[in-house]
């Protein structure tokens with residue numbers, strides 16, 4: 001069905017303008033007659049853009065930015081990666097408003113972690129959409145937008161930690177991990193972002209296994225810590241009394257499936273060239289991660305509704321504000337790390353261009 005929609009929008013196409021010509025607002029609003037170029041094979045794009053076992057459906061590099069923007073309505077090998085996260089945004093917002101109506105929500109100190117979880121989820125979804133939609137423009141754009149994608153993932157990790165700590169954790173778990181949890185979660189979230197940026201900067205396609213290690217070790221450590229209050233509660237509290245626990249169990253299952261598809265290029269590994277548009281492991285990763293986020297929101301809203309009267313009393317307003325104030329600080333640190341890595345990447349790309357001249 002999505003293919004039909006994409007095909008229909010393809011008729012709205014335009015003619016490619018030279019890159020040097022800056023787009024006019026009027027063109028964007030009124031729609032100039034740009035034509036979205038046909039997709040090309042893997043051998044026709046630089047190695048950086050070539051995905052393992054994906055043989056066709058690539059957008060040519062160095063087109064006008066609008067071509068990549070409007071490629072939202074074109075069929076290419078990133079279409080479903082874009083749409084899976086783009087469609088999750090309205091579904092998440094509808095789910096939020098439905099829960100506000102059903103369970104209630106007041107904007108105060110007690111609801112701050114829930115609001116920040118929502119902000120973090122929307123941030124990672126939007127940055128992921130931008131990365132998959134615009135990265136094909138050039139090598140520089142590819143690096144920049146994926147560094148931003150890693151910022152989104154780190155912020156989302158911390159957003160989850162806030163929700164799990166303030167609404168889901170049990171007193172017995174807090175006696176063990178206590179106040180170290182949030183600083184640890186913030187540090188590991190930053191390390192995940194820094195590790196992913198470093199791995200992307202350092203390793204070139206075809207990526208060695210070390211790249212996945214740099215990405216997966218800090219990200220897995222962050223996940224183990226972030227999910228520990230949920231896992232502890234699932235193991236120690238009866239599921240029949242609390243409706244949130246089923247959603248928490250499902251969010252863990254969705255995340256584990258997402259992690260599997262992120263780590264392994266299946267099923268395309270077994271059918272090279274057959275999953276170029278539909279059926280890539282990365283698309284499955286997006287779907288399961290989106291499901292994980294939606295299930296998390298359901299679970300956290302239920303936990304918030306149950307604990308909103310006592311959360312300030314249990315944690316103290318000071319700890320609540322400190323935990324939440326760390327959120328913009330972490331966002332800034334990750335953003336600066338991404339920009340710093342971009343500076344080194346620019347130098348590397350410049351050296352590469354000089355060598356090719």
Ligand SMILES: [Zn+2]
Pocket residue numbers: 081128132282286
């Ligand atoms: Zn992605």
